[in-house]
Amino acid sequence: MYPVPPNGAKFAVRDWHRAADCTAGTDAVATGCVRLADGGSDDPLVHLDGGMRWPFGTHTTQLYTATVLYPGTIVLLGELDKYVPVSSKRFSGVESSARGLKATVRGQAGEVVHITALRPKGEAWVVVRADVRVGADGTGQLQV
Secondary structure (H helix, E strand, C coil): CCCCCCCCCEEEEEECCCCCCCCCCCECCCCCCCEEECCECCECCCCCCCCEECHHHCCEECCEEEEEECCCCCEEEECCCCCCCCCCCCEEEEEECCCCEEEEEECCCCCEEEEEEEEEECCEEEEEEEEEECCCCCEEEEEC
């Protein structure tokens, strides 16, 4: 990973094909939206298995995202319906703290971008959803 996560980091890991929906206001781990992992040999980020079969059984695939969780800080998961949920072409100026999450979102004028984040609540991570409408200048502002 780049940049290298801090020692002892925890990750929110999402199996793109098999994870449950991330519903606003719910506990992300308890509902199966994400699972937590530390990436160690006893708790790997990815569990390799048979994967998902494509039509006609010609291919299998596994696609995971791993997001570093910073304790007490809202974490951007991005656009969960995209293969690449967070991209520097889509998101810039990302600022995350315990108070909120801000970012500039780029896209086509009038496009509505569906964004998911995780907010810490005690030991749990609660799903936060936001829709950002891209303006005529090709940008919109995320603020949760």
